[in-house]
Structures are given as C-alpha cells and as structure tokens.
Amino acid sequence: MRLYDSTMKVLLDPLPFTPYVSSNLLEHTKHVVFINGQVVCWAASQSPLLTSSQWQMLQSALNTESLSFSLAQFQQQQVAGHVLSIDCDLPKAFVLLPLRAVLLSLPSATAELLNYAMQLADWHDLHRYCGRCSQPLTDHPTERAKVCRCGARSRYPTISPCVIVLITRGTQMLLARAPHYPEGRYSTIAGFLEPGESVEQGLKREVKEEVGVDVCNLQYKASQPWPFPNSLMLGFHADHAAGEILIDNHEIIAADWFDPENLPQLPPPISIARWLIDDFLSSC
Ligand SMILES: [Zn+2]
Missing domain, CATH: 3.90.79.10 (Nucleoside Triphosphate Pyrophosphohydrolase)
Known part of the structure; x- marks a missing residue:
C-alpha cells in the first residue's frame, strides 16, 4: 500500500531498486548526471536516465572529469551516478533541470531512484578528502563507504x-x-x-x-x-x-x-x- 500516489509520497512499499556497489563502472548501462545540484536530462524525452551513448556524448562534448559512482540495479539495468563541475552550456541535446521539478514529473519508481541518486551524489561530492590527513578518499570495494589509507574510520552516506x-x-x-x-x-x-x-x-x-x-x-x-x-x-x-x-x-x-x-x-x-x-x- 502507498499512502500517496504523488512523487514525494510517504513510502511503505519496498524500494523499487537495489542499491548496488561495483568498482567496474563500464558495466553500467544507465547514467544519472548532476551539475550544481541540478540534473541533466535528455532534451527530447526529458528523461534523467541517460543511456551509455548519451553519457559518452555528454562527456566528449564537455571534456571534463566526472566524479562517478556505482548506484543501483533498476529495472534490469546497472545505473551509475556522476557529478560534473562545469559552468559552460550543455550540448543542445541535453537540458539541465531543477531536481524538484524533475522529481514531480517522473513515475514514482524513477523518482525514488533519483532521490537516492541525488543524496549519494551530494555525499560523494562533499567527501572527496579525508578530514584527518587531507588525502583523497577512495570508495570501499564492496560497501557504500569511503576509506582512507591513514586508517581513519570509514565514512558512510549522511542521513x-x-x-x-x-x-x-x-x-x-x-x-x-x-x-x-x-x-x-x-x-x-x-x-x-x-x-x-x-x-x-x-x-x-x-x-x-x-x-x-x-x-x-x-x-x-x-x-x-x-x-x-x-x-x-x-x-x-x-x-x-x-x-x-x-x-x-x-x-x-x-x-x-x-x-x-x-x-x-x-x-x-x-x-x-x-x-x-x-x-x-x-x-x-
Ligand atoms: Zn586520512
């Protein structure tokens, strides 16, 4: 039973996706991309779930490094998340939209995935370096966590x-x-x-x-x-x-x-x- 049919409903059903951690980002076939807290959508469909070819097109057009992470298994696909730091215009095939507006326009299962993706993107973006020794943090190979060579305890997503x-x-x-x-x-x-x-x-x-x-x-x-x-x-x-x-x-x-x-x-x-x-x- 769902208390709400609207996108940001109170939730009682199981998650419509499986949280997924893999160090092999090449096996991911769908991509969610965030820029300054907004989400990149394919302009023709307004979809925030980009295909691998769309993601490659965006990457090659912008020619910038991304902060990328494994996200979830969703509808038989492996989904990756990416955070880009740019201040230039996107190629015409893409549009940058506010998260709140995109959430309200999506089917509820996809909205829940995007909610999850946004929170993890924010966590990855703000946890790039160790607060104890300042070295870059790395992703734990099997857990949703970040670790440092200095031995400081693992960092987990913030709730x-x-x-x-x-x-x-x-x-x-x-x-x-x-x-x-x-x-x-x-x-x-x-x-x-x-x-x-x-x-x-x-x-x-x-x-x-x-x-x-x-x-x-x-x-x-x-x-x-x-x-x-x-x-x-x-x-x-x-x-x-x-x-x-x-x-x-x-x-x-x-x-x-x-x-x-x-x-x-x-x-x-x-x-x-x-x-x-x-x-x-x-x-x-
Ligand atoms: Zn450290």
Whole structure:
C-alpha cells in the first residue's frame, strides 16, 4: 500500500531498486548526471536516465572529469551516478533541470531512484578528502563507504533525521509559519535531532523551542526521505499537554490553533506535513 500516489509520497512499499556497489563502472548501462545540484536530462524525452551513448556524448562534448559512482540495479539495468563541475552550456541535446521539478514529473519508481541518486551524489561530492590527513578518499570495494589509507574510520552516506509533528488539542491543530513559507501558509512543527538525543527528546525540545508548549502521547505515524539535501522526516502526532503558544520569532514567526473548518493555506500534498494534517482531519 502507498499512502500517496504523488512523487514525494510517504513510502511503505519496498524500494523499487537495489542499491548496488561495483568498482567496474563500464558495466553500467544507465547514467544519472548532476551539475550544481541540478540534473541533466535528455532534451527530447526529458528523461534523467541517460543511456551509455548519451553519457559518452555528454562527456566528449564537455571534456571534463566526472566524479562517478556505482548506484543501483533498476529495472534490469546497472545505473551509475556522476557529478560534473562545469559552468559552460550543455550540448543542445541535453537540458539541465531543477531536481524538484524533475522529481514531480517522473513515475514514482524513477523518482525514488533519483532521490537516492541525488543524496549519494551530494555525499560523494562533499567527501572527496579525508578530514584527518587531507588525502583523497577512495570508495570501499564492496560497501557504500569511503576509506582512507591513514586508517581513519570509514565514512558512510549522511542521513539527517528530522522530527515533524502535528500537535492537536481536541479537534484543533497547532500550525505555524516559518519565515521562508509562501504568504499565508502554515504547517506542522519540525526540526533536526541533536547528537545523543532520542527522537522523543528531540520532538519535545523542538516543540518547546519553537512554539513554547509541552506535548504528550507521542504517536509515530510515517516517514519520508527528503533529498534537500539528505533529511529523513519522522512524522508524529502529539497531544497538547500544557502551556500557551510562545513563538521563538526566529524559526517560527506566527503560530495559532486552527479548527478543521477554518484552516489557513496548507503545505502541498507531496509533503509529509500535509499527510499528517489530512490523516488527522480524516479522523475528526
Ligand atoms: Zn586520512
């Protein structure tokens, strides 16, 4: 069962691809290419999955080195990822598109692969050298990890856990506005965990910091990987326990209790924030 049919849905099915590690990049038959956080697509089809001949055409036209890595087995193909650092125009057969727009336009299985590819591309790009001895890191031959000759411990892909919670009091929902939201939009409370903190501790701390209230009866609902850049959203419902709303005026610039029949503009349906709200409304 899928909670959403939209591209950035909350996911319950198994991954539609198999993570794949191989040092032989020549055996890969599909290629995903990123430039400055955007994805290269074949212009005629708008597809981000380039064939080997398309990838070779792009490489020879740009004549630049790539940071390349083994990615996944997907629909009977081995897929590789590549990061290019260029600031020149692409050949006319290609187009460079924002990741968010491409994700929304793809079938869900391909979107999940692209989500995975983007997060790994970001990790490879930011982990080229050892932070202890400054030598170039190399890929572990069989694991998704980077190693250094100096013996520093292996580095694994970065995932940043983030709690996101809908707080309710009776049928009312506590929704809040962050400074970067579109005019009029309110959403749930969210924040990153601190090292050494449990998910429950992080949730209560974030809620207290941002809107000043205490919560109880935490109930885990669903999760969503979010590739901007590497968040794992852990979605909860919580009951209001005590306290009046007191915003921090930094991460949150407005917050209020809303009745189901008098809601503000809500986040888009692709987000887990909206799913948490819709899930609660369906139970009212
Ligand atoms: Zn080192």
